[in-house]
Amino acid sequence: MMKRILSTLFLGSVLTISAQVGINTDAPKATLDVNGDIGFRGKIVVLNTTDNSLTQGTNDQLLVSQGTGYPPIWKTLRIPEYEPNKFYLIYNNSFSDNAGIKFTSGEQATITTSRSATFTKGADISTLQGFKKIAGLSQEIDVFSTQSKAYFQFETVVQADFSANGTTDTSIDYACGIFVDDKLVNLRQRNLKASNASYSFLTHNQIGIVDNLAKGKHKVSVACSRLASFGESNRTLAVGTNTNTNINGFIAQSSLKVDVYEVPEVFNTIIN
Structure with missing residues (x-):
């Protein structure tokens, strides 16, 4: 003891x-x-x-x-519980650019065929004349599943240095496209008209959707082209920037929002 x-x-x-x-x-x-x-x-x-x-x-x-x-x-610890065969928001981001692009009358595209034949889904940007990329909106995204839906929302301001009281025939046709890996996935064509005020401008909105991108990294970009001019000659067209001080670069800046929804391919068992 x-x-x-x-x-x-x-x-x-x-x-x-x-x-x-x-x-x-x-x-x-x-x-x-x-x-x-x-x-x-x-x-x-x-x-x-x-x-x-x-x-x-x-x-x-x-x-x-x-x-x-x-x-x-x-x-x-919160672990998302994925259900098979349902889409979930996997990638989400937004980008902006206030440098923009400008087109002189000499940079106008010359389209030898009809526009409907020229602007087709999947067309490579190298085959589309006169398109300039908005530098800050060219970004890389990731896709992790073979089943996906990618949504793109592009917004900008387009302005021309038209004089005041331009005739109704004074206008410029332009087009903006959303590209993935330099392939056209969405395009919108519009016409900017002169008005009773000088340096007229408009807000351009565009939404594109593409299904089932290949798994891996992809380059998303936005590019625009000047297609035709009517009335006054030698007028500059600006996209995402200004041609006069009635608006500034902050007002005219461009933005691109990207959402990628996917059906996840890997399901981890959740143990409580």
């Missing part, structure tokens, strides 16, 4: 003196260093140093480190 008491006292003094305790290790590297598996039959609790209360967390919470010198805290 005396030996047991002495052993207990000796062990207690060692634990009190030593700053580190090792279990199954002779060289502990922490206050308590356990080399091996740990099995808990009770509860894990964390001391709240503010009010000295003990918290044991709730279902689905994890114990997360706050870094050196700080106690761990309980955090809720």
